[in-house]
Amino acid sequence: MQKLKLVMVGNGMAGVRTLEELLKLTPDLYDITVFGAEPHPNYNRILLSPVLAGEQTFEEIVLNDLDWYAQNGIELKLGRKVVDIDRRNRVVIADDGSRAEYDRLLLATGSNPFILPVPGHKLDGVIGYRDIADTRMMMETAKVHRHAVVIGGGLLGLEAANGLKQRGMDVTVVHLGGWLLERQLDETAGRLLQTALEGRGIAFRLGGVTEELMDNGDGRVCAVRLKDGEVLAADLVVMAAGIRPNTELAEKAGIPCNRGILVSDTLQTFDPRVYAVGECANHRGTAYGLVAPLFEQAKVCANHLAQFGIGIYKGSVTSTKLKVTGIDLFSAGDFLGGEGTETITLSDPIGGVYKKLVIKNEVLVGACLYGDTADGGWYFRQVREGANISEIRDHLMFGENAIGDVGHQGQNSTANMPDDMEVCGCNGVCKGTIVKAIQENGLFSVDDIKKHTKAASSCGSCTGLVEQILISTVGGAADVKPKSEKAICGCSDLNHGQVRKAIRDNHLTSISEAMQAMQWRTPNGCATCRPALNYYLISTWPGEAKDDPQSRFINERAHANIQKDGTYSVVPRILGGVTNAAELRRIADVADKYQVPMVKITGGQRIDLLGIRKEDLPKVWKDLDMPSGHAYGKSIRTVKTCVGQEFCRFGTQNSTQMGIDLERALSFMWSPHKVKLAVSGCPRNCAESGIKDVGIIGVDSGWELYIGGNGGIKTEAGEFFVKVKTAEEVMEYSLAFIELYRQEAFYLERTVHYMHRVGLEHIKKAVLHDEARRKELHRNLVFALSLQSDPWKQQIEQPALNRQYQRIDVRPLESV
Amino acid sequence: MNWLDICALDEINPLGSRVVAAPGGDIAIFRTASDEVFALDDRCPHKGGPLSQGLVFGNTVACPLHNWQIDLASGAALAPDVGCAHRHLTRIEGGRVQLALNSKEECSPS
Numbered sequence: 001m002q003k004l005k006l007v008m009v010g011n012g013m014a015g016v017r018t019l020e021e022l023l024k025l026t027p028d029l030y031d032i033t034v035f036g037a038e039p040h041p042n043y044n045r046i047l048l049s050p051v052l053a054g055e056q057t058f059e060e061i062v063l064n065d066l067d068w069y070a071q072n073g074i075e076l077k078l079g080r081k082v083v084d085i086d087r088r089n090r091v092v093i094a095d096d097g098s099r100a101e102y103d104r105l106l107l108a109t110g111s112n113p114f115i116l117p118v119p120g121h122k123l124d125g126v127i128g129y130r131d132i133a134d135t136r137m138m139m140e141t142a143k144v145h146r147h148a149v150v151i152g153g154g155l156l157g158l159e160a161a162n163g164l165k166q167r168g169m170d171v172t173v174v175h176l177g178g179w180l181l182e183r184q185l186d187e188t189a190g191r192l193l194q195t196a197l198e199g200r201g202i203a204f205r206l207g208g209v210t211e212e213l214m215d216n217g218d219g220r221v222c223a224v225r226l227k228d229g230e231v232l233a234a235d236l237v238v239m240a241a242g243i244r245p246n247t248e249l250a251e252k253a254g255i256p257c258n259r260g261i262l263v264s265d266t267l268q269t270f271d272p273r274v275y276a277v278g279e280c281a282n283h284r285g286t287a288y289g290l291v292a293p294l295f296e297q298a299k300v301c302a303n304h305l306a307q308f309g310i311g312i313y314k315g316s317v318t319s320t321k322l323k324v325t326g327i328d329l330f331s332a333g334d335f336l337g338g339e340g341t342e343t344i345t346l347s348d349p350i351g352g353v354y355k356k357l358v359i360k361n362e363v364l365v366g367a368c369l370y371g372d373t374a375d376g377g378w379y380f381r382q383v384r385e386g387a388n389i390s391e392i393r394d395h396l397m398f399g400e401n402a403i404g405d406v407g408h409q410g411q412n413s414t415a416n417m418p419d420d421m422e423v424c425g426c427n428g429v430c431k432g433t434i435v436k437a438i439q440e441n442g443l444f445s446v447d448d449i450k451k452h453t454k455a456a457s458s459c460g461s462c463t464g465l466v467e468q469i470l471i472s473t474v475g476g477a478a479d480v481k482p483k484s485e486k487a488i489c490g491c492s493d494l495n496h497g498q499v500r501k502a503i504r505d506n507h508l509t510s511i512s513e514a515m516q517a518m519q520w521r522t523p524n525g526c527a528t529c530r531p532a533l534n535y536y537l538i539s540t541w542p543g544e545a546k547d548d549p550q551s552r553f554i555n556e557r558a559h560a561n562i563q564k565d566g567t568y569s570v571v572p573r574i575l576g577g578v579t580n581a582a583e584l585r586r587i588a589d590v591a592d593k594y595q596v597p598m599v600k601i602t603g604g605q606r607i608d609l610l611g612i613r614k615e616d617l618p619k620v621w622k623d624l625d626m627p628s629g630h631a632y633g634k635s636i637r638t639v640k641t642c643v644g645q646e647f648c649r650f651g652t653q654n655s656t657q658m659g660i661d662l663e664r665a666l667s668f669m670w671s672p673h674k675v676k677l678a679v680s681g682c683p684r685n686c687a688e689s690g691i692k693d694v695g696i697i698g699v700d701s702g703w704e705l706y707i708g709g710n711g712g713i714k715t716e717a718g719e720f721f722v723k724v725k726t727a728e729e730v731m732e733y734s735l736a737f738i739e740l741y742r743q744e745a746f747y748l749e750r751t752v753h754y755m756h757r758v759g760l761e762h763i764k765k766a767v768l769h770d771e772a773r774r775k776e777l778h779r780n781l782v783f784a785l786s787l788q789s790d791p792w793k794q795q796i797e798q799p800a801l802n803r804q805y806q807r808i809d810v811r812p813l814e815s816v
Numbered sequence: 817m818n819w820l821d822i823c824a825l826d827e828i829n830p831l832g833s834r835v836v837a838a839p840g841g842d843i844a845i846f847r848t849a850s851d852e853v854f855a856l857d858d859r860c861p862h863k864g865g866p867l868s869q870g871l872v873f874g875n876t877v878a879c880p881l882h883n884w885q886i887d888l889a890s891g892a893a894l895a896p897d898v899g900c901a902h903r904h905l906t907r908i909e910g911g912r913v914q915l916a917l918n919s920k921e922e923c924s925p926s
Binding site: 522523558808 | 827829830831836838839864865869870881882885895915
């Protein structure tokens with residue numbers, strides 16, 4: 001088949017990222033030609049400041065070397081500027097006369113520095129700060145000249161000023177605004193920053209209006225004259241007064257532009273064959289100048305270039321970080337606030353710490369931090385997720401560590417972590433290794449880090465921590481997304497919510513059907529998406545969708561818990577933790593007969609037989625003659641109980657019987673993640689109901705229900721849900737909540753995270769305020785559970801299932 | 817070549833596996849969605865996890881212990897991991913899976 005021709009104009013970060021995404025999707029769809037005006041392959045433009053400051057070299061910031069272009073069959077035309085597009089004949093023409101035909105054209109022309117049109121702006125020694133040539137020129141100038149003036153006190157200007165100062169020049173920053181970084185900081189933080197930079201010897205002229213750049217008589221700049229008459233000596237003038245989208249080429253070709261090339265939500269310009277991404281594009285009125293939004297655009301654009309036609313870019317929330325070593329500031333979202341917003345402020349001018357959080361309708365919408373930015377990434381995540389913060393409002397200012405305890409999931413700040421501290425326990429990856437991989441390979445997402453270092457690629461419990469390291473290393477460029485926005489895995493661009501919806505809306509009942517309908521990129525998925533799809537299918541269409549054992553992790557396929565030596569552990573069901581002599585005798589006999597290396601009482605009031613060989617599992621189950629306790633699955637686990645009213649002198653309710661009834665009702669239930677319950681007979685709460693997915697506490701007048709508790713990686717106390725009078729109500733409300741969770745949670749999302757995502761109010765509305773809905777949810781779960789039976793029995797009785805436990809002995813073939 | 821008779825192809829589930837008790841240790845036999853059959857020592861090069869218990873997709877198995885991904889055809893761990901699960905030869909004759917034990921041979925990264 002004749003390949004289509006894709007031409008890209010501009011060889012910068014946004015454009016090349018689009019090509020990378022495209023090649024991942026369809027490596028063979030296009031013959032690709034790239035025109036770059038600079039004589040370099042794609043480099044990491046946001047690291048120009050560390051190069052200027054002498055902290056990194058140019059070679060270190062190259063993202064795609066020439067080999068990369070060659071390996072991907074991309075024709076790279078460096079040092080050639082495209083000067084014209086003939087849209088009728090679909091040809092681009094470069095300044096050396098070379099031409100390239102296209103079927104699709106991608107404009108990634110970036111931006112130009114805005115050069116103030118003051119007298120003298122064309123003199124030698126007057127430059128913008130956009131590329132490696134500017135950076136090198138500044139480095140050379142610093143060797144022979146003394147005085148530099150930077151016009152503009154924004155991010156770029158301050159980074160340039162800092163770099164030039166590091167290289168030994170006297171630097172003055174002329175800034176029109178009332179304080180530094182007025183687009184990133186409020187006035188208080190801006191003043192703190194100014195004091196810190198003045199401490200490093202950089203001078204400032206705030207409110208300074210540049211009137212003229214003066215000639216030394218040789219055509220080189222020698223001074224800057226301000227409107228108030230002051231004259232500043234200047235051998236070098238860096239214009240950092242903003243950038244302008246580079247739309248010259250597009251405008252010449254008649255493509256509509258208005259402060260950027262106008263693009264749709266699919267990054268398409270007015271001409272459907274022409275796309276635009278990056279700083280040159282104007283999306284819904286915004287031309288982004290930060291790298292993270294550009295990468296989001298790249299992803300969407302690549303998807304459409306690949307002819308997949310899914311994915312919409314809706315704009316980005318951005319965060320910024322100043323890359324000046326030793327100065328910590330961070331801002332995200334709407335940090336200035338305004339009408340309808342509330343502000344929480346912490347200000348310690350002597351200690352050099354200032355924090356401001358902006359809240360609107362109980363949601364964090366912006367943050368501005370100076371001096372202590374350890375929680376920047378966490379605040380940024382809150383802003384992006386738009387989660388309701390009313391319950392943590394009084395701790396919010398004190399950061400993530402103040403919210404509950406500190407655990408593995410990225411809940412502690414990474415900034416103070418030593419380099420040799422292990423982050424990923426599964427694969428033994430230390431912080432230093434991750435930071436190094438990020439810097440050397442130019443990584444911007446957790447997925448990239450997984451691929452390069454293996455961190456967070458096994459159990460995933462350190463994903464949050466890895467994400468924080470990423471944010472603290474590359475700042476706002478980090479490509480972090482909440483699970484609700486992330487693609488389910490590399491096999492599809494759809495996120496969990498979209499997959500669930502598609503399965504429901506299109507009545508999909510098998511994995512192959514679902515993969516086909518949703519255009520999965522891989523023939524049979526991967527170890528991440530198949531278990532999720534299987535769960536979504538069986539929970540959405542109970543009785544219709546057929547469970548696929550091959551899409552389950554080994555524990556759920558073998559109905560036992562795999563141990564590190566490949567043996568299994570067996571936990572029979574012991575309802576409510578209540579057993580009897582006959583059961584205990586059978587367990588003891590099994591332990592003897594199969595020489596079980598360890599017999600252990602579990603935290604869930606059951607008995608665990610550890611170290612069973614797989615081929616013995618069916619025999620063990622048969623001899624036990626007890627149903628599966630599901631101690632191995634994303635499923636109901638156990639209902640822990642206390643002694644309760646029957647024997648306990650404090651008991652107010654029959655908690656044991658309530659627990660037994662609940663556990664029996666929920667037997668063999670599959671769920672997005674494990675589900676644990678507890679029932680206590682009085683507020684002394686001996687069954688620890690406060691840290692269970694559903695916790696029930698008996699009181700004199702009835703029962704209190706708590707939901708969303710968790711005693712795992714990070715301890716979470718359950719939220720009070722409702723108080724009811726009767727055991728029947730306990731059953732109905734508990735099951736209704738669990739069914740809502742089963743229907744709405746993402747795979748591998750515990751109740752606490754589900755609750756934080758959708759909000760407690762949403763759950764209350766469905767289960768408490770709407771009786772019909774509650775009864776329907778309850779009915780649905782009872783129906784789904786009526787189709788389930790003891791998996792151990794099935795494994796013993798059905799030959800097709802039993803096969804996996806039988807080892808095959810080798811027999812030589814007679815005729816060889 | 818010393819071929820051993822293992823089982824009927826139908827006795828391995830598609831995207832599933834079986835364990836063969838061979839004299840030199842367990843061997844995992846995998847069947848892909850396209851009915852190709854591969855055999856590897858049942859030991860992940862990482863920490864010895866039983867690969868037979870992993871999830872099979874495409875021509876890859878994910879180890880059940882730490883999710884290392886092993887290419888079934890070569891036995892090589894997929895990047896970024898480095899390692900090799902020793903591979904054996906298989907063929908299907910008249911609907912039956914046959915195995916030939918492969919004395920030491922390096923795995924050829926695919």
